[in-house]
Amino acid sequence: MSNIIIIGAGASGLMCAVQLLKSGHRVTLIEKNEKCGKKLFITGKGRCNLTNYSDVEEHLSSIQSNKKFMYSALNAFTPYDTVDFFNSLGLRTKVERGSRVFPESDHSSDVIKVLCNELKKGGADLRLNTAVSRLLIRGGEDPEITGVLLSKGEKIYSDRVVVATGGRSYPSTGSTGDGYRFAVSAGMDVKAQSPSLVPLNSPDRDVRSLQGLSLRNVSIVLKDGKKKLYSDFGELLFTHFGVSGPVILSASAAVKPEFFERPLELHIDLKSVVSIEELDKRLIRIFDENRNKEFKNSLSSLFPSKLIPVMAERSGIKSFTKCADIRKDERRDFAALIKDFRVNIEGLRGFDEAVITKGGVSVKEIDPSSMESKKVKGLYFIGEVLDIDSMTGGFNLQLAWSTAAAAARHIPAGH
Numbered sequence: 001m002s003n004i005i006i007i008g009a010g011a012s013g014l015m016c017a018v019q020l021l022k023s024g025h026r027v028t029l030i031e032k033n034e035k036c037g038k039k040l041f042i043t044g045k046g047r048c049n050l051t052n053y054s055d056v057e058e059h060l061s062s063i064q065s066n067k068k069f070m071y072s073a074l075n076a077f078t079p080y081d082t083v084d085f086f087n088s089l090g091l092r093t094k095v096e097r098g099s100r101v102f103p104e105s106d107h108s109s110d111v112i113k114v115l116c117n118e119l120k121k122g123g124a125d126l127r128l129n130t131a132v133s134r135l136l137i138r139g140g141e142d143p144e145i146t147g148v149l150l151s152k153g154e155k156i157y158s159d160r161v162v163v164a165t166g167g168r169s170y171p172s173t174g175s176t177g178d179g180y181r182f183a184v185s186a187g188m189d190v191k192a193q194s195p196s197l198v199p200l201n202s203p204d205r206d207v208r209s210l211q212g213l214s215l216r217n218v219s220i221v222l223k224d225g226k227k228k229l230y231s232d233f234g235e236l237l238f239t240h241f242g243v244s245g246p247v248i249l250s251a252s253a254a255v256k257p258e259f260f261e262r263p264l265e266l267h268i269d270l271k272s273v274v275s276i277e278e279l280d281k282r283l284i285r286i287f288d289e290n291r292n293k294e295f296k297n298s299l300s301s302l303f304p305s306k307l308i309p310v311m312a313e314r315s316g317i318k319s320f321t322k323c324a325d326i327r328k329d330e331r332r333d334f335a336a337l338i339k340d341f342r343v344n345i346e347g348l349r350g351f352d353e354a355v356i357t358k359g360g361v362s363v364k365e366i367d368p369s370s371m372e373s374k375k376v377k378g379l380y381f382i383g384e385v386l387d388i389d390s391m392t393g394g395f396n397l398q399l400a401w402s403t404a405a406a407a408a409r410h411i412p413a414g415h
């Protein structure tokens with residue numbers, strides 16, 4: 001049986017290696033880091049949200065780019081198969097809020113450990129501290145892969161090479177975009193990449209002054225002029241550069257990257273569970289109870305302390321105005337401000353802070369059931385290097401597992 005080369009011992013490379021070893025293949029797994037799964041280690045804040053315990057339809061609807069491409073691979077290796085697979089390796093799992101699956105131990109290191117145990121058991125040739133610098137391809141009418149060239153100069157030959165090099169996000173974990181270069185060298189189309197599931201920049205000084213403040217239960221609408229691009233409800237975090245938190249990360253993934261090249265406006269409803277009329281009644285009560293207090297000193301029941309000076313400033317009501325002297329129109333405008341706190345948005349943060357990469361190897365170049373390149377025989381692309389991406393909640397790792405399983409399944413036993 002010939003040796004299968006896998007480039008990258010991240011989520012997809014490890015899964016592919018284990019599946020291939022289980023069906024009796026020999027595997028050489030090449031990883032430029034000193035250890036396997038550096039990114040896996042930091043997933044889910046160190047707990048690894050390894051999939052989402054929901055059906056394939058749910059996973060397909062979470063995918064933001066090229067859902068159709070994933071239909072076959074996700075159906076052939078479902079989220080339930082992922083859980084069964086890890087359980088069969090001895091990893092106990094649990095399901096949390098939003099159907100997120102975690103190791104029972106809450107340690108991502110246990111996910112890596114069970115995969116690495118299988119590598120050892122199966123006798124994989126694991127080459128750490130070893131980078132692939134390019135693919136070896138026999139050209140001609142029907143190009144074929146013949147192996148890889150290592151940056152140390154050594155050539156390793158195989159007629160099956162799996163590229164599992166990840167995207168560009170968190171490059172410190174090893175994913176520096178090498179796979180895109182490999183695809184281009186194979187004559188394949190690679191879509192432009194942009195950071196996704198990433199915070200947003202704001203030029204607004206007062207917004208930046210809110211750094212560290214986290215707001216739950218807010219509604220947001222991201223707009224380009226009058227055009228509504230995205231709306232959501234949940235938690236938002238102010239930072240020293242702008243805004244972050246779950247609703248913002250989701251917005252960054254759901255909106256096409258080109259929109260972020262223009263100035264956008266984020267509208268935050270700070271009291272989304274009450275109507276503007278109810279809010280106005282509440283303000284009447286608050287100002288009445290605090291008749292002799294200054295406006296800015298009457299707001300502690302409405303906002304966290306960090307937000308008070310910003311709201312007072314934006315209200316236009318002079319901060320020393322006594323509550324009894326606040327006019328009806330001022331009060332109504334203030335209610336409107338609370339229901340529509342605006343933040344100017346100036347682009348996405350960078351790859352260093354992005355959970356995933358949008359763009360990558362064009363799926364038009366890839367067979368969706370096997371992940372094999374349509375241009376070069378024996379060359380496979382799996383995981384984040386592909387132009388597929390999904391939302392938070394375990395959906396992105398499922399893309400890595402399912403594409404890895406597809407490639408492993410396709411490489412015939414006895415090859």
Ligand SMILES: Cc1cc2nc3c(=O)[nH]c(=O)nc-3n(C[C@H](O)[C@H](O)[C@H](O)COP(=O)(O)OP(=O)(O)OC[C@H]3O[C@@H](n4cnc5c(N)ncnc54)[C@H](O)[C@@H]3O)c2cc1C
Binds near residue numbers: 039051354356
């Ligand atoms: C902070 C953070 C938290 C996340 N949390 C979650 C989560 O909880 N749930 C979820 O579903 N997703 C999560 N993700 C996304 C998920 O981690 C990725 O989608 C997934 O790891 C992609 O797997 P991959 O195998 O394609 O790439 P990676 O896991 O990035 O692995 C690629 C590997 O290839 C190696 N490599 C690259 N180039 C070469 C080369 N030339 N030679 C040799 N080796 C090379 C790299 O060193 C790396 O080890 C998170 C991402 C981040 C950044």
